Structures are given as structure tokens and as C-alpha cells.
Amino acid sequence: MRERTTLILAGVVLLLAVLAWNQGGWEMAGEGLLGGFRTLVRMSPLLVAAFLIAGLIQLFLTQENVSRWLGAESGWRGIFLACASGSLVPGGPFIYYPIAATLFRAGASLGVVVAFVSAKNLWPLVRLPIEFALLGPRLTLIRLAVTLLVPPLLGFLAQGLLGHQSDTIRKSLEP
């Protein structure tokens, strides 16, 4: 997966280099390349610290711990716990979607699972240091501030409006 992404990005770089060369000759093609390298070098200390923080957080949190904290909770307590667990659970979509399906099958309500997936997508603790490093503290803090209530609100809204669908969805999930 990562090799394929690298190849696609390399293709995009080549395309952009040709585009820049076409627009402004070798000078513009070189300017883009050098600009990229300069940004990378400037951000290196920040990136090293961000990756160290992400590595240590992943070590302290395991998927088993997070699943155990959440269990088959429901109601408002379950929704808040789901938000906390979603934010803490490490790993990509191939890890947290199976966990969400397991929670659903274990008896968690629609609101709990919506809150879990939304918190993982919008407030993942492991991604925060990288976001802080790459987007800057101001943007990261503002984004967190304005999305702070989104996962619990989505959980409550999903439960309030469509909570009666929980059993139908649960039955449709493959074991």
C-alpha cells in the first residue's frame, strides 16, 4: 500500500516538474524542488519530535486496552467513553473499523459506534503531534476547538434519530 502511494506521489512530482519546466523553464522547475527540500529540512527537528511522541503514545496504548474500556457500554456514558476510546485507539482503517464492528456485535448502540468512529477520525491522539508539526499550533488548536463537540453530538444525534436501526444494522454485519 505504502509502496503504491510512493509510486503515485513520484508520478505526481514528475508531472508537476514537467508543468513547472513548461511554464517557467529550468528556473521554475528547480525553484519548486529546492522549495520542497528547504521546507523538509526546516521542519526536520519538529518531525523527529513528532514521530518520537507518536511512537511512545502507541506503546502506552494498545487496542486491547481500548476495547476493554469501552465494552458494551451504551447511553450517554457509553457515547463519552466511545469518544475517549476512539481518540486513543491506534492504527489505520484496517484496524479501527473491525474494532467498531466488534463493538457493534458485542451490543454497543448505533450512537456509541458513530461516536467511536467519528472521534477516531477527527481527534486521533496519535495523529495530533504530526498535525501540530505539519499544520502549526494555531490551526491545529482551532480545528480541535471547533470539532471538540462533533463526535459526542454525532453520537447523540445518531442515537436519538436512528437508534432504533441499531438491531437491524447489527444483524446485517457478518460475523
Next chain:
Amino acid sequence: MNLATLTMIVLAAGLWSYAWWRRDGSHWRGLLRGWSTLKSTFPLLGLAFIIVGYATVLVPETGLQGWIGSGSGWSGLILALGMGTFIPGGPYVALPLIGTLNDLGIGLGATIALVNGWAGLSLLHAAWELRYLGWRFTAIRWTLTLVFLLLIGSLAQAIFEGVS
């Protein structure tokens, strides 16, 4: 050294000291895990930053600002959120690109809509969501999230635009 770098170094040192204090070898395992992630994502990061360099010299500022900038209103927010859902790759690829678009002056509301679109409604992740949670769940979560993220983008624009 800027404040962000200093904060991150202090935080990393604090976490590493806690890991060392546990005396279970987690200080070394944490270092190794961080290093191995950095090493394996370095080619991606390098390419993403070169794309950022080209985007800076190629993307016409005024055009982009007109489409999704702070003066573009609801249509700009919807477009930014839509663009976010199409951004492929993990944070190492998506965030430098979004950061560059922000530096080019697209405005805070559009930048936040891009991050939220990429993080909350990624089309690449939809395949996993459909596979594991089914179409009913996916449709419910996507509809509710879309409405909320649009409201959030406009809220961010209204409250924080101009705050520096």
C-alpha cells in the same frame, strides 16, 4: 527555534522520561518505533514536500482564493470539504499539502474544511467502512457528519477568521 518545535521537544522529552521511569524498556521500544515509522515514511514525506514546493510556485494564488477562500461563502466550504474527501494518503501526505494551500491564503474556514473532509469523510476509508459496518451505518454516519462539518467550517470562519 520556534515555539511549536520547542513545545514538541519538551513533550517528547517528558514522555520519554516517563517511559524511562517505568523501567520496562519502553523508552528504547518507543524510540525504535518512532524511528522506524520516520524511516519508512521518509520517502513519502520527501515527495510530499517536493509537491508542496511545486504547488507553491504553480498554483495561482488569486484563483484558489476565489474558489475556496474566505470570501467564497457556502459554495467554497462545500468545495473545500469535497476536495478534502478526495485527498489520498495518510497524514504525512495530506497535511503538508493542506498546509501549503493554507499558506497560499485559502483562509482558515477552508483549511479546516479540507482537514475535516480528509479526516472525517475520506473516500478511501469509505471502502473499509462499507466492508465492516455496512451501507446503513455508512449512510447514517456520512450524512450526519457532512452536515456537522459544513456547520463547523462556517463557524470557524465566522469566529476565527482574522485572528492571528
